[in-house]
Amino acid sequence: MNGALVLGPDGPELLVASAGGPAAAQLLEQGVRGFLARADTGAPTDALTVTDLVPGPAGDPRGAAFAAGLLPLTLAGVAAGALVVLFGLRGTRGLLTLIGACALVGMVAALLLHTWLGVLEGGWWAAAASLALLVLACAALPAGLGALLGPPGIGLGALTVVAFGNPFSGAASSPDLLPTPMGDLGQALPPGAGASLLRSVSFFDGADAARPLLVLLGWAAVGLLLLGLATRRRGAASPADTGPAPAPA
Known part of the structure; x- marks a missing residue:
């Protein structure tokens, strides 16, 4: 409503x-x-x-900076996922690198949007955690698909997150102002769910945060599971170390 x-x-x-x-x-x-x-x-x-009853922040009363900040975060997530694949990071190293990079991006974004520009309100750590989870959800799918399929997988993940997720996120207006299928689609993808989660924790004390939180956690889990699956497949495909070949008689 x-x-x-x-x-x-x-x-x-x-x-x-x-x-x-x-x-x-x-x-x-x-x-x-x-x-x-x-x-x-x-x-x-x-x-x-x-x-x-709940006006926008003084630093961004029309929500322009809020909407403008969503695309760089989405692209940062896709870039982080792509770099993990291109540098050949798998297993625990790939997982920790991806999570650490997204956490760092989330904290830097919180410093910019919350502390400096005043675009976000509420608790700083809640904003930083929400931003980090948004970036992780955007990064995990390209990383997982890229680890399984190579560069085409990175492109498929980026297409899903950026080309479909960002235009239908409703960050610049409201999900309710989009056509019904597109508004629902946007809220089921990381950018739209991330925008809704940020609005909830920043301006409405976390009200209705459960759905976007679950969406972001779901995308992050799927991507990280794909990354783990690719690691297992790669290990199974590697030839076993059978020691030196026997000398010919």
């Missing part, structure tokens, strides 16, 4: 939460004013009171 219209003795009042999507709050206000102008409510449109 993006808002509510209250019809009371003091006139109509529209309740919105622009931190969840400034575009949705603006469209709601325009729609309600249009409805009041056409309907016989006995109240002029300028009598509408708009109350923003």
